[in-house]
Amino acid sequence: MPRISVDRLRPGVFISLVSLGWMGHPFLLNRFCLSSEKQIQALREMGITEIEWDPARSTAEPLPPRAANLPAPEPDFGTAALAGMQDEKRARIERVREQREGLARRERLFEQQAVAAGDVFRSLLSRPQDAQRQANALVGSLVENLLGNDSMVIHLVNQKSREGGLAFHALNVMALSLMLGKTLGLSEEEMRHLGLGALLHDIGKQEIPPRILRNARRTGPEEDFYRAHVGYGIKAVSNMRDLPVPVRNVIACHHEFFDGSGFPNRLAGEKIPRLARIAAIANRYDNLCNPFDLREAKAPAEALRQIFRAESKHYDEQLVQLFIRTLGVYPPGTFVALSNGGVGMVVETNPANLLHPLVMLHDPDIPRSEAMLVDLRDADLKVEAALSPATLPVETVEYLAPRGRLDYFVDGSRN
Numbered sequence: 001m002p003r004i005s006v007d008r009l010r011p012g013v014f015i016s017l018v019s020l021g022w023m024g025h026p027f028l029l030n031r032f033c034l035s036s037e038k039q040i041q042a043l044r045e046m047g048i049t050e051i052e053w054d055p056a057r058s059t060a061e062p063l064p065p066r067a068a069n070l071p072a073p074e075p076d077f078g079t080a081a082l083a084g085m086q087d088e089k090r091a092r093i094e095r096v097r098e099q100r101e102g103l104a105r106r107e108r109l110f111e112q113q114a115v116a117a118g119d120v121f122r123s124l125l126s127r128p129q130d131a132q133r134q135a136n137a138l139v140g141s142l143v144e145n146l147l148g149n150d151s152m153v154i155h156l157v158n159q160k161s162r163e164g165g166l167a168f169h170a171l172n173v174m175a176l177s178l179m180l181g182k183t184l185g186l187s188e189e190e191m192r193h194l195g196l197g198a199l200l201h202d203i204g205k206q207e208i209p210p211r212i213l214r215n216a217r218r219t220g221p222e223e224d225f226y227r228a229h230v231g232y233g234i235k236a237v238s239n240m241r242d243l244p245v246p247v248r249n250v251i252a253c254h255h256e257f258f259d260g261s262g263f264p265n266r267l268a269g270e271k272i273p274r275l276a277r278i279a280a281i282a283n284r285y286d287n288l289c290n291p292f293d294l295r296e297a298k299a300p301a302e303a304l305r306q307i308f309r310a311e312s313k314h315y316d317e318q319l320v321q322l323f324i325r326t327l328g329v330y331p332p333g334t335f336v337a338l339s340n341g342g343v344g345m346v347v348e349t350n351p352a353n354l355l356h357p358l359v360m361l362h363d364p365d366i367p368r369s370e371a372m373l374v375d376l377r378d379a380d381l382k383v384e385a386a387l388s389p390a391t392l393p394v395e396t397v398e399y400l401a402p403r404g405r406l407d408y409f410v411d412g413s414r415n
Contacts, residue, residue, distance in 0.1 A: 001052035004062050009040045009051070012060025014340075016052040021365055022372065028092055028379055030363070031340040033059060035380060057341060092378075099358065099373045103155065103347065106409045110157045110171070113138060117167040121203060128239035139174065139195035142410065146182050147191065149412025151351045154179065156332035157407040166202060168407055169286060174198040175410045176282035180319065183326045184278070190246070194275045197250025201279055204233030204251075214292040227263050230255060249273040254280050257314040277316045281307065281323050284315070289333065294404040300331035301386045328354040333406040335387040335397075343392065344374070345400040353377060362396050371399070 001016055009015070014033045017025050026042060031054075034040060043051065053062065116138050124131040146152055177198040181191050205213060208229050212222050233251045237243055253267060253276035260268030272280075288303035298306065304324050307315065327349075330336060334346045336359065348358035356376035363372060376382065389397045 001054055003050045003052055005050055005065070006040070006043050006048055007066055008062040008064070009034060009043070009053075010060055010063050011035055011037070011040075012058060013062055014054040014057035014059075016054065018365070019052070022363065028374070029340055029342075029381070031342065032380060033057065033340075054341070095375075096373050099375075103158075103373075106155050106411070107157050110407065110409045113171055114167045117170050117199065118165075120199070121166060121170075121206065124203065124236055125239075128237075129241060132240045132243070135196055135199055136192075139192055139199060142175070142178060143188065143191045143195055145412045146178060146410065147188055147412075151412070152179060152182060153351060153411045154327065154332050154349045155409045155411065156345075156347045157409045158401070158403060166205060168405070169290065170199050170202060172286040172290070172406075172408055173201060173279060173282045175408045176285060176323075177279045179326050179410055180278050180282065180323050181275075183322050184319070190275065193244050193246040194250065194278060196244075197247040197254075197275055198279045198282065200233065200237060200247070201251050201254045201283060202229065202233065203236045204229035204231065206236070207232040216291075216293065216296075227255070230264050246273065246275050250276045250279045252276070254283055256280070258316055259313040262314070277319055281315050281319055284311070285323070289406045297404065297406075299335065299386070299388050300327070300333045300406065302388065304331070328357070330354070330357055330383060330386060332357075332408060333401070335389055335392060335400065336383045337385045337387055339382045339384050343387065343396055343400075347373065350375070350377065355383065357383075359383075360400055362399050364395070364399070368399050368402070 011034050014031070016031045017027065018030045020030075022030055025046065027039070116134060120131045120135045120138070123134070174195050178191060178195050181194045186194065208226060212218060212226055215222065218226060230252060234248060237248065237251065250273070253265075253272055256262035256265065256267040256272045256276065257280075258269055258272065258277070260266050284307060285303050288298040288306060289300060291297055304327065308320055308324060312320065328351075330346045330349075332346050332349060336344055336346060338344055338359070338361075342361055342363075344359035344361045346357045347360050350357050358373055358375050361372040361374055366372060374381065389401070
């Protein structure tokens with residue numbers, strides 16, 4: 001970038017402070033467009049005489065160079081502007097710390113949920129009533145959390161476990177289904193049935209050999225064996241006492257397609273129970289984002305686009321539209337290009353303003369464990385475009401999403 005004198009700065013000039021490091025200045029971002037004289041005064045008080053600027057991203061030209069024979073402007077020795085900005089930055093650092101702690105807490109809760117889900121699957125055959133109690137408790141806590149609050153916030157979870165497995169998929173489908181269920185305005189009883197059915201929807205896959213589950217190009221007999229997981233699932237829950245029919249139907253019908261081309265019964269349209277139609281969308285979305293071969297993973301926006309455009313005949317159109325609205329314009333896990341030229345990843349939605357999520361910024365000068373979290377509502381930043389991770393450098397993707405998987409945690413949130 002070219003350099004200019006600080007005396008030539010004016011609002012609208014896009015500057016870079018990367019060479020100072022994020023802790024070496026009082027501003028929220030390393031690269032940004034100047035918006036006030038207060039910011040320019042703060043740069044002067046830092047003792048900076050020249051600075052890098054980006055003509056392409058500037059909305060105003062720098063001031064013309066000061067003629068050599070003109071007297072220098074009277075220096076302003078006040079420190080109020082700089083001190084005020086330093087106080088603001090300290091407050092921002094504290095907010096980032098609290099946000100990071102909040103995300104870490106949710107990751108721990110997700111790990112606990114994954115352990116609980118694993119216990120349900122392991123004990124289902126030998127101790128079905130214990131498994132049913134555990135499953136009801138797991139679903140009940142999430143349903144109460146969602147129904148007890150005015151809105152919900154979706155978080156991306158980057159827990160340490162790298163192996164997804166059945167429990168992680170089950171949790172994702174349960175969370176995604178309940179999010180859509182809440183948007184749809186389901187009753188508490190329907191939400192509990194939906195959550196339990198979504199949690200158990202793939203329980204029959206425990207009977208399918210991993211080599212068949214992981215094979216994207218199954219032979220005819222292998223595909224028949226794979227499809228049998230639905231029946232195995234119904235058999236697995238047969239010893240759960242008084243399991244509601246809507247729960248059993250989610251397990252039985254989550255692979256039925258709206259156009260009648262699904263399995264096992266080739267049901268079509270409204271004949272497919274509504275809760276199963278909801279779980280089917282959540283199941284497909286998570287399978288696209290988290291396939292067995294993570295090299296085939298779709299970015300969240302790509303997964304939504306595939307369901308909405310290429311596979312629309314398979315799903316209830318109204319529910320698909322509500323699902324997209326629920327996840328937001330930039331679902332958690334979306335890589336985004338920002339207006340300051342940086343790259344980030346959405347880690348949390350903002351239900352009150354879907355265009356301004358919480359974003360983790362890629363900055364190789366900052367350790368990943370201390371990565372900047374920026375609420376776009378508080379920053380002079382906007383998302384310019386969603387990005388495919390395939391178009392980004394490997395080190396950027398690994399910095400922002402080191403596990404490769406996308407797992408979700410849903411909170412009720414009062415606005």
